[in-house]
Amino acid sequence: MTDTNAVLGYATPLIVSPGEEIAFRLSSAVLGRAEARIVRVRCADPDPAGPGIRVAAPGSAIDGTVPLRHQPIHPGSFGIVADPQGLDGLASLSVGVFLWPTTPGSGEQTILSRWSGAAGWRFGLDGQGRLCFEVADGARRWIVTASRPLLEREWVFVGAVLDGASATLTLIQRSLDPQAGRDRSETITASGPARLPDTPSAPLLLAATSTGRDSPPTDRHLDGKLDRPRLHAVALDEAPLRALVEAVVPAPGDPDLLAAWDFSRGIPTDVAEDVGPRRQHATLHQLPARAMTGANWDGRTQSWREAPWLYGAIHFHADDMADCGWTPDLTLTIPTVWRSGYYSLELTAEHRGERVESHVPFFIRPARDGHREPLAVVASTATYLAYANSALRLDQVHAEAMLEGLIVLSRDDVYLQAHRELGLSTYDTHADGSGWCTSTAARPILNMRPRGNVFNYGADSLLLDWLETEGIGFDVVTDEDIHRQGLSALAPYRCVITASHPEYVSKEMLDAFDAYQRGGGRHMYLGGNGFYWRIAFHPTRPHTIEIRRGAVGLRTWEGEPGEGCLAFTGEPSGLWRANGRAPQRLVGVGFDAQVFDRSGWYHRLPDSFDPRVAFIFEGVGAEERIGDFGLRGGGAAGIEVDRADATLGSPPALMLLATCDRLGYGGIPAPEELRTLHRGFTGDQNARVRADMTFFPTAKGGAVFTTGSIAWVSALPHNGGANNVARITGNVLRRFLDPAPFKGFEDRA
Amino acid sequence: MLVNDPQAAHYKIDPSRINLAREFRAAPKGPHSDELQRVLHRMRWSAPGGRYVLVALEPGRRWMLARIPPTRGTPIETFPNRVFTDLAEAEWHVFRLRWRELTGDDLPDDLA
Numbered sequence: 001m002t003d004t005n006a007v008l009g010y011a012t013p014l015i016v017s018p019g020e021e022i023a024f025r026l027s028s029a030v031l032g033r034a035e036a037r038i039v040r041v042r043c044a045d046p047d048p049a050g051p052g053i054r055v056a057a058p059g060s061a062i063d064g065t066v067p068l069r070h071q072p073i074h075p076g077s078f079g080i081v082a083d084p085q086g087l088d089g090l091a092s093l094s095v096g097v098f099l100w101p102t103t104p105g106s107g108e109q110t111i112l113s114r115w116s117g118a119a120g121w122r123f124g125l126d127g128q129g130r131l132c133f134e135v136a137d138g139a140r141r142w143i144v145t146a147s148r149p150l151l152e153r154e155w156v157f158v159g160a161v162l163d164g165a166s167a168t169l170t171l172i173q174r175s176l177d178p179q180a181g182r183d184r185s186e187t188i189t190a191s192g193p194a195r196l197p198d199t200p201s202a203p204l205l206l207a208a209t210s211t212g213r214d215s216p217p218t219d220r221h222l223d224g225k226l227d228r229p230r231l232h233a234v235a236l237d238e239a240p241l242r243a244l245v246e247a248v249v250p251a252p253g254d255p256d257l258l259a260a261w262d263f264s265r266g267i268p269t270d271v272a273e274d275v276g277p278r279r280q281h282a283t284l285h286q287l288p289a290r291a292m293t294g295a296n297w298d299g300r301t302q303s304w305r306e307a308p309w310l311y312g313a314i315h316f317h318a319d320d321m322a323d324c325g326w327t328p329d330l331t332l333t334i335p336t337v338w339r340s341g342y343y344s345l346e347l348t349a350e351h352r353g354e355r356v357e358s359h360v361p362f363f364i365r366p367a368r369d370g371h372r373e374p375l376a377v378v379a380s381t382a383t384y385l386a387y388a389n390s391a392l393r394l395d396q397v398h399a400e401a402m403l404e405g406l407i408v409l410s411r412d413d414v415y416l417q418a419h420r421e422l423g424l425s426t427y428d429t430h431a432d433g434s435g436w437c438t439s440t441a442a443r444p445i446l447n448m449r450p451r452g453n454v455f456n457y458g459a460d461s462l463l464l465d466w467l468e469t470e471g472i473g474f475d476v477v478t479d480e481d482i483h484r485q486g487l488s489a490l491a492p493y494r495c496v497i498t499a500s501h502p503e504y505v506s507k508e509m510l511d512a513f514d515a516y517q518r519g520g521g522r523h524m525y526l527g528g529n530g531f532y533w534r535i536a537f538h539p540t541r542p543h544t545i546e547i548r549r550g551a552v553g554l555r556t557w558e559g560e561p562g563e564g565c566l567a568f569t570g571e572p573s574g575l576w577r578a579n580g581r582a583p584q585r586l587v588g589v590g591f592d593a594q595v596f597d598r599s600g601w602y603h604r605l606p607d608s609f610d611p612r613v614a615f616i617f618e619g620v621g622a623e624e625r626i627g628d629f630g631l632r633g634g635g636a637a638g639i640e641v642d643r644a645d646a647t648l649g650s651p652p653a654l655m656l657l658a659t660c661d662r663l664g665y666g667g668i669p670a671p672e673e674l675r676t677l678h679r680g681f682t683g684d685q686n687a688r689v690r691a692d693m694t695f696f697p698t699a700k701g702g703a704v705f706t707t708g709s710i711a712w713v714s715a716l717p718h719n720g721g722a723n724n725v726a727r728i729t730g731n732v733l734r735r736f737l738d739p740a741p742f743k744g745f746e747d748r749a
Numbered sequence: 750m751l752v753n754d755p756q757a758a759h760y761k762i763d764p765s766r767i768n769l770a771r772e773f774r775a776a777p778k779g780p781h782s783d784e785l786q787r788v789l790h791r792m793r794w795s796a797p798g799g800r801y802v803l804v805a806l807e808p809g810r811r812w813m814l815a816r817i818p819p820t821r822g823t824p825i826e827t828f829p830n831r832v833f834t835d836l837a838e839a840e841w842h843v844f845r846l847r848w849r850e851l852t853g854d855d856l857p858d859d860l861a
């Protein structure tokens with residue numbers, strides 16, 4: 001058994017140019033050193049039924065022994081004002097905010113705090129989910145606690161007041177919807193200090209409390225939303241405090257207003273703006289969710305761009321993790337002669353009598369002015385990020401029913417179960433049940449590397465291995481480069497392959513593929529459920545994506561109403577199909593069903609005998625079963641499959657070459673494929689549950705070929721590559737690399 | 750926010766239908782009869798906590814029985830004495846465990 005996680009790491013940047021420097025940030029809690037070497041990844045899938053792990057070491061300046069140390073991870077998002085002003089020498093203090101708690105009772109939590117050593121104050125929840133306000137001066141501690149826990153996912157106005165003149169602490173909570181058992185309103189007063197303790201060096205924290213230590217620097221993180229937090233230097237009564245919180249823009253010129261944060265400003269940024277006179281902006285850490293509906297959201301819009309004042313909430317999670325912040329252990333300048341591709345820093349060692357082999361993945365992009373191969377394989381890095389550290393098989397009710405058999409965990413899954421601090425994927429929910437909207441590469445990603453789970457990265461590497469075996473040269477271009485460089489990232493290539501599952505696509509990426517096709521490019525889409533979800537990359541942070549899942553689409557969680565637009569850009573998220581650009585429009589086919597019990601095979605259709613596409617089927621018989629073999633479900637058509645549909649945008653010129661339309665009862669249609677409820681929707685009865693192999697010509701002599709199945713590339717290695725899936729793939733690829741334009745399809749318009 | 754309900758699968762397994770167990774034993778990957786599909790859905794739909802799973806000891810070759818704990822962050826419970834070299838045997842073992850949990854009856858050792 002191979003230990004794949006005794007040492008972990010991540011590379012910055014994840015995607016690097018030849019001649020550029022890359023840093024590897026590593027950590028091990030158990031190893032003092034490991035042997036390191038750079039490898040170019042050819043096959044990442046250890047399945048003994050396939051080619052097995054295949055890597056090549058080009059030799060690098062950092063190959064050799066690397067000393068290791070433990071670098072901790074501190075999850076939990078929060079906001080910090082490092083050097084707050086106006087908070088020392090005060091007799092009184094008032095805090096007010098709208099709160100939407102999501103895990104009251106899970107442990108102590110913080111709304112706002114300023115704490116240093118044994119002195120300070122904290123407004124938050126106690127371990128039972130009751131509102132509390134505690135103040136300590138180093139010698140004495142005062143606390144006031146509400147009588148009942150707050151309700152989960154219900155807005156409540158909360159206030160905490162220290163009145164030095166009366167030496168009291170007062171808590172105010174008013175449920176915004178007080179009927180039918182939801183009312184938790186109350187006001188409670190207890191004795192307090194005669195003044196606010198001074199903690200001159202202490203930071204002011206939103207949604208966490210400072211520990212004063214290095215590790216962890218914060219604790220008592222909040223799960224839930226805060227909307228319009230206010231901090232005031234006077235002991236306010238409930239009415240003026242409530243009015244201060246209600247006001248989106250507080251009246252100007254109040255010298256006692258210490259802070260009035262407006263989270264609806266600068267939504268794509270890491271800054272929480274204070275619109276009060278002191279401008280005490282907070283810096284947000286670990287990417288809390290912004291563009292969240294506030295207590296005042298009333299359904300008039302779904303877009304924070306249209307009415308930002310209704311989106312004044314931030315959803316903080318105690319398990320948010322966007323950047324581990326580790327220190328580099330190794331740095332390397334990428335030699336300019338290295339080819340583009342999937343690479344890894346391979347770390348090997350022995351631990352407890354086991355071999356350790358752990359990979360830190362990265363990608364090298366083609367040199368800007370260097371040699372280009374005529375073929376580019378797209379590394380679906382947006383999709384890899386969307387799936388990064390997926391705990392779906394550990395956490396989700398439907399997992400085993402969907403997968404149609406006992407769940408097989410890898411060593412990395414076992415590690416992830418115990419180490420949630422790595423941060424999960426956009427398939428997962430936070431501990432409070434809300435979905436993970438963002439994913440980054442500034443953390444170890446267990447399933448985007450050799451020996452990781454076979455989905456996505458591992459499957460795509462089977463295509464890389466097949467290309468190497470066939471001696472076909474290729475460059476690797478990443479989703480993120482396509483997003484940032486647009487058409488320029490694709491234009492140098494005669495043919496572009498998107499592999500097993502290019503599911504997550506930004507508008508910039510979609511536009512680039514569209515322009516590439518319209519410019520005469522050749523696009524082979526050898527996967528399934530591609531071009532499905534609309535995402536954004538963060539405008540400034542590298543390797544960071546955002547997704548919102550609404551009430552449409554195959555969704556492992558469902559976002560809250562009104563929260564369907566992306567904080568990074570303001571664009572609507574959700575399915576591309578619901579955004580006017582169904583995948584059928586770009587690649588001819590689009591997602592229709594999942595099938596995990598067994599994969600099927602294609603049979604040829606009349607269009608496949610058209611002489612203009614004879615090149616595709618050279619060496620393939622008329623009645624031959626195409627792909628009745630493969631590493632995923634025993635067939636080339638499976639896992640997730642796509643179909644053509646003119647009503648969704650498949651072009652008139654599309655030729656339906658072959659189909660797998662007998663997927664059995666295990667073929668379950670995607671939710672958006674069912675308009676009405678009826679039986680007979682599974683693959684044994686429903687011809688719309690199928691994988692379509694298609695071809696169509698595009699402008700300027702270009703063309704598109706699709707297989708509509710995630711399982712396709714996993715059939716390539718069958719029988720040492722001597723099989724009809726590999727033959728068809730090779731036939732299409734050779735013709736697509738031939739610059740001769742595709743012509744003579746006028747009759748198909 | 751719609752969430753999946755672990756209790757939603759409520760098909761009642763008839764402990765006298767040993768023939769369905771026999772059918773599963775013969776073809777764990779299916780295709781299965783309508784009734785066996787219902788039995789399997791009942792067995793597979795649950796809260797993850799307490800769910801039997803396998804841990805791959807050697808990918809594609811050896812698997813160990815394990816169970817997912819009820820809370821995140823706590824280690825997987827493993828059964829090092831239950832190692833399988835055949836996925837069909839592992840499926841059958843867990844099928845028997847679940848049959849007993851859901852019906853209160855042990856399946857006979859010999860189903861031939």
Ligand SMILES: [Fe+2]
Nearest residue numbers: 501503529640
């Ligand atoms: Fe997917």
